[in-house]
Structures are given as C-alpha cells and as structure tokens.
Amino acid sequence: MNWTWFHQLGSPKSFYALTSQWLPWLVTVMVISMTAALVWALLYIPPDYQQGYTTRILVIHVAVAGTSLAFFPLMAVAGTITLVWRIKLADMVARNAATLGAWFSFVTLATGSLWGSVMWGTWWEWTDARLVSMLFQFFLLLAVIALRSAMDDNDKAAKACALLSIVGCINVVIIKYSVEWWNVLHQPNSPVGMSNSGANGPEFWLPTLLMVVAVYLFLTVSLILSTRNEILHRERKAQWVRELLAAS
Amino acid sequence: MNDIAANPATSESAVPMLSGSDLYCERDDRVLFQGLTFTLAEGQVLQVVGNNGSGKTTLLSILCGLNDSFEGKINWFGKPVNENRELFLASLLYLGHRIGVNRVLTPLENLRWNCALTQPVHKSKILKVLHSVGLSGFEYSQCCILSAGQQQRVSLARLLLTRAQLWVLDEPFTTLDTDGVELLEQLISQHAKQGGAVLVTSHHRLKISNLQMLTLGKQRA
Amino acid sequence: MAPVTTGIAGTGSAFMATLKRDLLIASKRKNDMLNPFMFFLIVASLFPIAVTREPQQLTDISAGVLWIAALLASLLAMDSLYRSDFEDGSLALLLLCPQPLYFMVLAKNLSHWLVSGLPVVLVSPLIAYMLKLPAESYLPLFLSLLVGTPVLSLLGSIGVALTVGLGSRGLILAVITLPMTVPVLIFGTLAVQEPRFGADLAGYLAILGAQLLAAIALAPLASAAALRISVN
Numbered sequence: 001m002n003w004t005w006f007h008q009l010g011s012p013k014s015f016y017a018l019t020s021q022w023l024p025w026l027v028t029v030m031v032i033s034m035t036a037a038l039v040w041a042l043l044y045i046p047p048d049y050q051q052g053y054t055t056r057i058l059v060i061h062v063a064v065a066g067t068s069l070a071f072f073p074l075m076a077v078a079g080t081i082t083l084v085w086r087i088k089l090a091d092m093v094a095r096n097a098a099t100l101g102a103w104f105s106f107v108t109l110a111t112g113s114l115w116g117s118v119m120w121g122t123w124w125e126w127t128d129a130r131l132v133s134m135l136f137q138f139f140l141l142l143a144v145i146a147l148r149s150a151m152d153d154n155d156k157a158a159k160a161c162a163l164l165s166i167v168g169c170i171n172v173v174i175i176k177y178s179v180e181w182w183n184v185l186h187q188p189n190s191p192v193g194m195s196n197s198g199a200n201g202p203e204f205w206l207p208t209l210l211m212v213v214a215v216y217l218f219l220t221v222s223l224i225l226s227t228r229n230e231i232l233h234r235e236r237k238a239q240w241v242r243e244l245l246a247a248s
Numbered sequence: 249m250n251d252i253a254a255n256p257a258t259s260e261s262a263v264p265m266l267s268g269s270d271l272y273c274e275r276d277d278r279v280l281f282q283g284l285t286f287t288l289a290e291g292q293v294l295q296v297v298g299n300n301g302s303g304k305t306t307l308l309s310i311l312c313g314l315n316d317s318f319e320g321k322i323n324w325f326g327k328p329v330n331e332n333r334e335l336f337l338a339s340l341l342y343l344g345h346r347i348g349v350n351r352v353l354t355p356l357e358n359l360r361w362n363c364a365l366t367q368p369v370h371k372s373k374i375l376k377v378l379h380s381v382g383l384s385g386f387e388y389s390q391c392c393i394l395s396a397g398q399q400q401r402v403s404l405a406r407l408l409l410t411r412a413q414l415w416v417l418d419e420p421f422t423t424l425d426t427d428g429v430e431l432l433e434q435l436i437s438q439h440a441k442q443g444g445a446v447l448v449t450s451h452h453r454l455k456i457s458n459l460q461m462l463t464l465g466k467q468r469a
Numbered sequence: 470m471a472p473v474t475t476g477i478a479g480t481g482s483a484f485m486a487t488l489k490r491d492l493l494i495a496s497k498r499k500n501d502m503l504n505p506f507m508f509f510l511i512v513a514s515l516f517p518i519a520v521t522r523e524p525q526q527l528t529d530i531s532a533g534v535l536w537i538a539a540l541l542a543s544l545l546a547m548d549s550l551y552r553s554d555f556e557d558g559s560l561a562l563l564l565l566c567p568q569p570l571y572f573m574v575l576a577k578n579l580s581h582w583l584v585s586g587l588p589v590v591l592v593s594p595l596i597a598y599m600l601k602l603p604a605e606s607y608l609p610l611f612l613s614l615l616v617g618t619p620v621l622s623l624l625g626s627i628g629v630a631l632t633v634g635l636g637s638r639g640l641i642l643a644v645i646t647l648p649m650t651v652p653v654l655i656f657g658t659l660a661v662q663e664p665r666f667g668a669d670l671a672g673y674l675a676i677l678g679a680q681l682l683a684a685i686a687l688a689p690l691a692s693a694a695a696l697r698i699s700v701n
Contacts, residue, residue: 083694139648147631150641154276155317159698160631164645167627167691171649174680178652182659237277312565315701337567338477346558350490352497357490364486365566368478390497 010087012231013240019224026224030217037063037211046203054118055204061111063211065134067219068108071101071141076169079162089227091158092234094165096226098144100219105138129183133176140168154234263326264289265445266311266414271320273306280306284320286462290413293436293446293456298464304449305345307464308418311447312342338366341412343420347403351392355383355402358391362406369409377408381431396423404428407435415439417448483568484576491580494553505546505585506592512538513596524601531600532661535610536617538596539589540650543618544643546585547625550577551633551696560633560700570693578619578626578689586618606661609670613660616677620653623688630695653680 041059048055075097081090112131113123126132144164151157235241264287271284280303288294296304309315311322313329313336322329324336349358355378356371363369378387381401391399400423407415415436421429429452436446437456448454478486495502516534517527554560563573593614594607602610628646632638660673 136648136651139644143645143648146641146644150632150635150637153701156634156698156701160695163691163694163698164631167649170687171652174652175648178655182655309561309701314561314564314697316697317701334567337565340565342561342565344558344561346556346561348558348562350494350553350557350559352494353490357493361486361490362562364478365483365562365568366478368482 010085010089012089012092012235013238015089016228016231019228023221023224026217026221030214030221033210033214033217037207037214040207041211045207048204051119054115057111057115057118059204059208059211061108061115062208063215064104064111065108065130066212067215068101068104068134068137070216070219071097071104072137072165072169072172075101075144075165079165082158082162083166088158088234089231091162092227092230093223094158094161095148096223096230098141098148098161098165100222100226102138102141102145104219105134105141108134109138127183129176129180132183133172133179136175136179137172140172144168264323265325266447267323267326268311269321269323271307271310271318271322273303273310273318275303275306275317281464284464288414288445288447288460290443290445291440291458292460293440293448293454293458294460294462295454296447296449296462296464297451302465304464305418308342308416308447308449309344312340312416313337314342339413340416341406341410341414342416342418343403343406344418347400349391349399349402352390354388354390355394355405356387358402359405359409363409367411374405374409377405378402380408381405382427397425397428400424401428404432404435407432407439413444415444415446415448417446419449421450421452477567480568480572483566484572487563487573487576488580491577492583495580495584501546501549502584502588505542506588508545509538509542509589509592510596512541513600517600527601528603531597531602532606532610532658534600535593535597535602536614536654536657536661539593539614539618540621540647540654542589543586543621544625544646546581547622547629547646548638548642550581550626550629552629555633555700560696564697564700570696571689574626574630574689574692574696575685578622578692581626582619582622586622590614590618602661603665606665609664609673610661612670612674613657613677616674616681617653617657620677620681620684621650623684623692624649624653626692627688627695630692630699632699633696634699634701653677656680 037059042056045053045056045059047053051058075094078090078094078097081087082094109131112128112134116125116128116131117123124131144161147164148157148161151160232241232244267285267287269285272282273280284307286294296307298304306315310318313333324332329336348362349355353361356374359374359378360369360371363374375387378384381404383398383401383405386394386398391402394402400420404420417436420432424432433455436448436454439446440456440458513534516530520530521527551560554563564570566573590611593610597607597610625642625646628642628649631645632642635641656673656676659668660670660677663673664670
C-alpha cells in the first residue's frame with residue numbers, strides 16, 4: 001500500500017494546500033444539507049402524539065450529541081499519532097478538537113435541558129444517564145484544555161494533552177457505562193427517556209439523519225478551518241507562509 | 249588534546265561506545281543545534297562546552313534518553329540505542345543538575361536506593377565509599393543538614409559504586425570545593441584509564457589528559 | 470572495561486527497594502502521612518454542621534459524604550507523590566534505571582496509598598458512626614473504601630505525573646483527576662447504600678475490584694508515560 005498520501009497530509013504545508021482545494025466543496029455541501037435539515041426539522045416535522053413539537057428540538061439535540069461522542073476517539077487517535085509518529089499536524093487537530101468538542105458538548109447539554117424543560121418541567125435531571133455522562137465528558141474536555149493552557153512548552157503540552165486524551169477516551173467509555181448502570185440501579189422509575197420515547201417514525205429519523213450528516217460536515221469544516229489557522233500561526237516563520245501572506 | 253587513535257583502549261574496538269550523527273534539536277522555534285555529530289570511544293573523556301543556553305543540558309538528556317524531542321541517530325556500540333535500551337541503561341550513570349539526593353534521607357539510605365536500582369552493593373562498601381568522598385561522620389545524618397557541596401559529594405559517591413561504563417555528568421563541578429574538584433577530576437581520569445567513557449559539561453578547564461572537546465553554538469573568541 | 474551484563478538488579482528487588490525508600494521517606498515526614506487523615510476527619514465533620522443535625526438525614530447522606538471526603542483526601546495527598554523526586558532529580562534516576570518503569574511507578578503508588586490512603590480507610594468506621602451510618606453498612610463502607618481508594622490513588626498518579634513539572638499546579642490536578650473518579654464514586658457509594666435494601670454487596674465489590682485490576686494494569690503505564698513527558 002502506498003502511504004505517501006498519509007505523509008503528505010501529515011505535513012502542515014500540504015495539508016494547507018489540499019484543504020484549500022477541498023474546502024469550497026465541503027462548505028457548499030454543508031450549507032445545503034444544514035439548511036435543508038434545519039428547515040425540514042424546524043418547520044415540517046409533524047407534532048408527536050406524546051411530545052408535541054418538542055421533537056423538533058430533539059432533531060438538533062440528537063445530531064449534536066451523536067457528533068460530540070466522536071471527539072474523544074478523534075483526540076485519542078490524534079494523540080496516538082502525536083506520541084508515536086510525532087506528526088505536528090495531529091497535535092494541531094487535537095488542540096482544536098478539544099475546544100470544538102467542549103462547544104459541541106455544551107450545545108448538547110443546552111439543547112438537552114431545553115427539551116427537558118418542556119418534557120420534564122425541569123432544566124436539569126440527574127436521572128437521564130446520557131446527559132450526566134455528557135456532563136462529565138464536557139468536564140474532561142475542559143480538563144484537556146486546562147492542561148494545555150497551563151503548560152508553556154508547546155512540545156510538552158502536545159504530548160501531555162495527547163496522553164490525557166487517550167486516558168480520557170478510555171475513561172469516558174467507563175463513565176458512560178457506570179452512569180447508565182447507576183441509573184438503572186438507583187432510580188428504577190425514571191421519567192420519559194429521550195431515546196425510547198415516541199419520536200421514532202421515518203418522519204422523525206429522516207431529518208435527523210440529514211442533520212447528523214450536516215453536523216458532521218460542520219464539524220469537519222470547522223476543524224479544518226481552525227487547524228489551517230493554527231498552521232499559519234505555528235508556521236508563521238516558515239518561507240511558504242510568508243509567501244502566502246505576501247501574496248494575499 | 250590527544251588524538252583518539254593514540255589511545256590504546258580505543259584501538260581494540262573500532263566501533264565507538266556512543267556516537268551521535270546529524271543530531272538536530274529545536275526548542276521554542278529556536279534551533280539549539282543541528283548537524284551535530286560526535287563519537288565517544290572507550291577510554292575517552294568528552295567535555296561539552298558552550299555558552300549559557302547553547303543546549304548542553306538538553307544534549308546530555310537527549311543522549312541519555314530523557315528527552316526525545318530531537319532528530320538524528322544515537323548509536324550504542326554501533327547499534328541504535330532504542331534497540332538495546334535495557335543494556336544501555338544498565339551501562340549508564342547519569343548525574344544531572346538536580347543531583348538526585350533526597351533531603352530527608354541520609355547519604356547511606358540515598359546511595360543504597362541508587363545501587364538497588366542498578367547493581368545492589370553491600371552496606372560496608374557504601375560506608376567505605378562515603379569515607380573516600382570525604383563524608384565520614386555524615387553517613388547517618390539527613391542530607392538536608394549537609395551543605396550543597398556535601399550533597400554533591402553524596403552523588404559523587406555513586407561514581408565509585410557503579411560499574412557503568414558510560415558516565416554522563418551535567419555540571420558536576422559547580423558546588424564542589426577545590427578538594428572536591430580534584431577528587432572528581434581524579435575519578436574521571438581513572439574511569440577513562442580503565443576503559444570507561446565520560447561525557448561532561450563544565451565551564452571549568454579540566455585537568456584531565458586525553459580530553460576531547462565538543463563545542464555547542466558559536467565558538468567563543 | 471567489560472560491558473555490564475551480569476549483576477543487574479532484578480525488577481523485584483528494585484521494586485522492593487523503591488517501596489522501602491518511599492516508606493522510609495514517609496516515616497521521616499510524618500506530616501505527609503497525617504495530613505490526609507486529618508483532612509478526612511475535618512471535612513466529614515463539617516457536613517453535619519453545614520447540612521443537618523437530624524440523625525435520619527445524616528444517615529441518608531453519610532455514605533456519599535464519607536466517599537467524597539475520602540476522594541478529596543486522597544486527591545490532596547497526591548501532590549506529594551512525585552514532587553520532591555522531581556525537584557531533587559531522583560525522578561530522572563528512576564526513569565533511567567534499567568528496570569521497567571511500570572513497576573517503579575507501581576511501587577511508588579503502593580507506598581503512597583499505604584501511608585495516605587490506608588489510614589483513611591481504617592478510621593472510616595469511626596467517622597461513619599459519627600455520621601449515623603447504619604451499623605450494618607460499616608463493613609460495606611470499609612471494604613468498598615479498601616478496594617476503591619487504591620483506584621483513586623492510581624488515577625491521581627496520572628494527573629500528578631502530568632502536572633509535576635508545572636510551576637503553578639494550583640487546581641489543575643483536581644480538574645484533571647476528579648472527573649475520572651466518577652465510576653469509582655458511583656460503585657463505591659452504591660456498595661455502601663444498596664445492601665441495606667437487599668442488594669448483594671459482593672456484586673458491587675466485584676465491580677470495584679474489576680476497576681482496581683484495570684487501574685493496576687493500565688494506570689501505571691499512563692503515569693510512566695506522563696513522567697517521561699514531564700521530566701524533559
């Protein structure tokens with residue numbers, strides 16, 4: 001198998017060049033799918049017999065929540081690449097993934113509690129295992145960001161955060177199962193959960209699916225954009241960045 | 249400086265004990281050294297010199313394997329260090345800026361632990377060595393009441409207790425008095441004579457025969 | 470000079486030597502041993518003052534209070550695990566010894582738990598009495614802390630190893646470590662509370678035990694890697 005593409009992508013310069021070609025396409029597809037999903041979800045989903053129009057919030061919530069689960073695995077993979085192959089680009093991606101992941105987790109929590117405020121009559125409910133484990137994933141992402149900002153040596157910070165991401169990834173999985181178990185044992189009579197509720201017909205999951213695609217595209221685009229920014233910052237002394245800046 | 253080939257200890261084996269080729273290291277976007285190549289053969293003492301901040305300590309910790317932020321090759325008897333890490337570490341004695349002497353333990357307890365990690369040594373031997381580095385009477389006192397120079401002497405005792413072939417000493421002379429400096433110079437020469445190798449950073453002009461120099465950064469005028 | 474191939478210390482004896490050394494240091498620094506213990510006592514005594522004096526309400530919260538107090542005590546004690554070794558350079562010696570670093574880290578973790586974690590476990594039934602924990606929960610509390618606090622130490626060790634080189638450690642250690650302890654806290658408190666309602670204690674202890682085994686297998690590897698990053 002030919003690995004040159006992998007190494008090429010690993011160099012900041014060619015990543016920058018490659019993504020310059022991809023970005024217009026990605027952004028176009030993302031904008032179209034996002035608009036379509038939003039319009040469909042917020043205007044055309046019929047009211048659920050049990051939850052009424054709140055399922056429309058759920059479309060966004062489910063898509064963002066599903067996507068935010070991808071961050072720790074992503075950071076763990078990037079961390080492994082940083083520690084084993086010492087490719088600087090992996091750390092740049094990981095760094096931005098942590099910040100983005102924290103925002104995604106926050107939006108998940110916010111939309112979740114918005115939905116909860118209607119369905120449960122309260123903004124926060126400890127009996128929903130998903131929200132609780134998302135809360136701790138949020139905390140762990142903030143911990144990675146905090147560790148990064150506490151270290152002033154870039155190289156050390158990269159390795160330390162890479163390691164913490166790998167540990168955190170394993171931990172998030174354990175937390176997820178522990179919290180679910182805890183819920184089952186502790187509170188047998190939990191209120192309406194988010195998953196097993198009525199909203200599961202095709203009129204619901206089709207726009208959700210589209211939304212998931214749109215959110216993943218949004219994630220990819222924002223990650224690429226912030227990584228490009230980071231590349232320009234870290235490589236500001238390199239010849240090609242200077243030429244690029246002089247040309248613009 | 250003597251010629252390397254003139255040393256009988258090196259002529260028997262053509263492969264140097266430790267060699268670095270094309271070493272490159274940068275820190276905070278500043279290149280500390282690049283294209284650095286050196287060899288250290290048995291019986292040789294290599295003094296690394298350079299201005300403050302020229303990367304002497306970094307080079308030493310890279311060679312020991314404490315720091316892996318570098319590019320280039322480091323060979324141990326002609327083979328990459330990583331392939332034979334355990335044997336390399338068993339043959340290495342590292343004495344850093346921070347000398348590795350715990351303040352609440354006594355010199356005896358400190359050395360006993362040091363030896364236990366590499367080659368266990370009997371207590372009587374440690375006491376004898378403490379005497380020869382000028383610490384008799386302090387064997388059982390906590391290291392926090394010793395002066396900086398005396399604590400440094402505790403770490404020098406490790407040189408007498410080890411069977412390691414390669415000594416890597418980072419600024420070992422700083423806190424020593426004239427007697428201490430003389431003692432250490434003697435230890436280094438003796439080690440080289442027995443076919444060991446020493447890598448040392450210092451701003452002192454060492455009174456050691458067969459001394460090689462490795463200059464980092466710009467050479468001083 | 471012949472290459473050193475014989476007489477290298479075995480991993481077992483190096484493990485024991487490191488364990489003994491750390492216990493020796495702890496015995497000379499009684500404060501390090503006493504402080505977590507005192508902290509545990511004080512924090513646990515603050516809850517009745519701040520929350521309630523009603524025996525029934527105390528009974529309801531006691532399991533959680535005891536576990537959180539033990540968690541915080543173990544966290545506060547962690548900071549001393551690698552700090553003095555980092556500052557005096559012993560840590561570099563440990564990293565450069567020919568034995569696997571995993572076992573050296575495990576030895577340090579074990580000795581640290583013996584001097585800071587075990588006393589907390591031993592005194593817990595007394596505090597449990599003061600907090601009106603039902604008598605039948607003493608054994609579950611004791612056992613769950615006995616199995617659970619080493620996990621806290623092993624997890625904390627990763628956080629300390631990552632932050633030992635930082636000038637201002639401050640609260641970063643807590644921010645990193647506390648979220649990771651959630652699974653231990655969940656099953657630790659369940660093990661104390663649930664047997665009263667007929668659940669099987671052994672099941673919870675088994676889960677805590679599984680966490681302990683996983684932590685013993687994996688956490689020292691992460692700590693060792695973190696130490697290599699910090700000593701640089």
